Amino acid sequence: MGKMQCKCGHVNPPGTILCESCGRSLTEEEQNKKLADMRYEGTARRSQTYNKSIIDKIWNFFSSVKVGVSIIVILLIAAAIGTILPQAQYVNVPVRNDATIKAYYADVYGEIGKIYHFLGFHDLYSSAWFILLVGMLAISLIVASLDRFVPLYRSLKNQRVLRHPSFMNKQRIYAEGPAPEDSMQKAEEKLKDLKYKVTLDKNGLLAEKGRFSRWGPYVNHIGLIIFLFGVMLRMMPGFYVDETLWIREGETRAIPDAPGYFLENKNFTMETYTGEGEDAKFEEAIDRVGTVAKNYQTDIVLYQTPEESLPGATDELEEVEEHAIRVNQPLKFDGYAVYQMDFRQNELRAMTFDLTNKETEESLGSLTIDLVSPEKSYDLGNDTRVDLLGYYPDFSGFENGEPQTETPIPNNPGFLVRMFTPETPDGEVSFIVIQNTIEPLGENQYKLTFQNAETRDVSGLTIRKDSTLPILGLGGLIFMIGVAQGMYFNHRRFWIQKQEDGGLVLAGHTNKNWYGLKKDLDQVSEFASLPPYIDQQEEIEKQEKLEKEQKLEGDELS
Template identity: 50%
Template sequence: METFKCECGHLNHVGTVICESCGKPQDEGATELLDMRYEGTARRSIVNNQTIIDKVWTFFSSVKVAVIIIIITLVAAALGTIFPQRDLLPPTANPTTFYQDEYGIFGKIYDAIGLDNTFSSWWFMLLVASIGISLVICSLDRILPLYKALNKQTVTRHPNFLQRQKMFGISRVDNIPEEIEKAKVKLQKRGYKIREENGNILAEKGRFSRWGPYVNHIGLIIFLIAVMLRYVPGMYMDKALWVQEGELKPVVGTNQNYYIKLKDFHMETYDKNKESKIYKKAIERYGNDKIPKNYQADVTLYKRQGNLIPGEDPKLKKVKDYSIKVNEPLKFQNFALYQVDYRIGEFSAFLFTLQNKQTGEKLGPIKVDLQNPKQFYDLKNGYKVELKNYFPDFYFNSDGQPDTKTRKPDNPAFVFKMTTPKTPKGEVAFVAIKQNIEPNGENKFKMSFAGIETKDSTGLTVRKDLTLWLLALGGAIFMIGVIQGMYWYHRRIWIQNQDGEIWIAAFTNKNYYGLKQELKKVLGDTKIEVPIDQQAEKSV
């Protein structure tokens, strides 16, 4: 940036309105009050606008631009919360049909325009990054010139600088040095830092409050960095994990290094006969034994030993037993498993017998595990059953073919091939709840329903958050900046001997009323008159 020399000899950057050293305004003939927001220093965004970098800097240094970006981000975030985001859908939901099935045409539009992935989309990340860039540039564009100006200010200021402060006054007294010394002692007692030069004084305190907004910006920048880090693989995870009683499953996100087994699930409800009378009406309103009191999963955590070998069960070492309750998660490494949901009496297995339709003779039963069904079942003596197809949540699709909506066994259906000594080529049967269809004509044998087995399931949330400390740090720094900027004030008082008169001027970045009251106390025992509020005088 180009410079010019003030009459005091100080070199200022082109665009400076008030000399950083002596305070001489460049528009010396003007009479309106000085704009002291940035001490009249030259800012890059105002002075330089030639290269592409300058134009980008100028764009992002604008507070108006920052506000517009924030508003757009808030609107986008609001739209993203109208319906659940795709990564928060129930584990059994089909994302391609969920929104239309649940919310109709609005859900279909919501999904089509990509709002189902709002917070992980590239354009939302770009908006968040733009806010961060704007905060950095806005801060640097203002804080560096302001810091330099405050550090370079001299005690003796240009007369025009004093005259154009909001609070200014002239006093004529007999013993100027004595009166200035009295004021100096009072100012020191009130915590002001005093600098002297040629009999003039500059009293200053609370300069650090000027940095409050920029500390806010630092906190926000750290907070935004933490938010964006959540989309870096391995930094943040919030996934659902359903485990059935007796089932062993790898913990999602651990690369199959950890496994969990549900040993038992406990469900307790409120009983009006056992609870305090004050809860009786509430329990009766919702129904006795209907309100969950506690549900917990008794689990065992295992750690895998060695490498995974295809086709072989992993070698596991028990880590610990734990009872997961609501708000009492199982924690290990950087993971936490929270109890969030449950299913009571979920289908676990169906039992069938192979029945001779003519004689009524039954063989079996066979047990079909609904989570991991076997393909072949040997009933010996030449009797065999093959599971040709399995539909956990059966329905007929648009082509009229059997299909499954989800992998959850809510409405299981099976296609069996039955081979017997009397039917060596085999017979095919389609078996569903209250359905037994013979697609190739009448069979000699059928698969008869013989019973069901049910188990309880627990719904866990697997959570990992390595950004939490960074979010807390950003929030703490932001609050420090808020307190720093709100509860302290930057105050400066200039008292100068000008040709046998005492000129006094005062500035504060906020709360001029408080400054006036303080000046009355400081100057109460002196003959120096309290400066007047020139802005208030003009308005009158």
């Protein structure tokens, strides 16, 4: 395709439909149309014209709206498939790693699960191909916008007042006919009144309003691209934190992904409605479901280590603040937010036993074993003591005679003890688990009898930080501005030309809201006594309808 020279002498870029200068139709197809194709002002999309180097080819590929829409459709389908099986983050496996998650999908969902996992649907937003597709969408947005915005901008900037009659009479709103001498001036006056920007040239007039509405889609795309950029930043380390911290009452823990910060859990409370007094309104619900939660709360102390402090050295903690974390009332500090998310109640904290004579059931005293820091020996006085030989917080059985523990959490504490009394100065060995005592070295005279236990709660907190939120917000805002700009404002134009015979030719165009355009024109027509206009599109539709009806009638007759 070469450059296209119009009859008026203007040289247009190849691919142009309507002459940039006078508005004549440049292609045969366009010439045969009853109405001009005013999309992008009939300019050539830049990429349609070059197709030479590889770069141009890639550019052209992404410039196509069809390609852009296809990418969106593929993304939608992928996202839909991603909801069929649970995402990896919601999968419940005892030990979390790639292998167990992979095995989970294969075990639970069989062959389909295997394929699902293999294709990366289990962690869709992080799978390479999904990110690649989103990236391609971003390229498509940028390239397609540039390709359309630049020629449109140029064309609107350089538009001429005087247009060729073939351009005028192919506009949807069109009028021609005799008019009073002063109608041009009056029309100009009234259009200015209606806040149109009016330009005059020889015997013609161009009135224009709301051109910025045409930039709406491009502003909108800029917003989208900023939004996508924000999403991209989320994947960079440091920008986005979403971590879980299980912390027991009395514990001090480093906050994951928040270097230098520590939390101490002072107390966890869960309150329920009593159904009495002020809570009487909950009575019915309580009767129905048992309990209704009123409050989940973790009282914490936030600490920070001095700048030069090293991990592990926790003796230098400096208190920052005390805070009660409740649902929807997170602890906020330094861009982080700590939310109350979960809890486990009644984890064993300490156990109290009586040392009793098995025969007489006489007690020689009691001892309390603190499960957080058990002691080596518990002295009960009178030559009586209990030595702790081994502590197994989550006893799971013996292996080669050695007691095993499954986890470090006291779910099923086991104690290997040696009990010394005046009667048994050499000591008796006993292994105690809840509701069971094993005497590995023969019959004992004494035993430890469980008395009571202290428990504590574990609080499940979520640590969040999202530095990308302002960027996402900005993207969203610009997106909405673009939408409003394109949707609620219209680009309206009128061209009026005085003919040599004293008659007027008028054409009108808007990118949307033809009703509004006509209302404006009605006012101008009345004021300036312009010739009556017709809506050519409506005429065409009417004509087609009529023809259809006639055809139907004809069919019926025959």
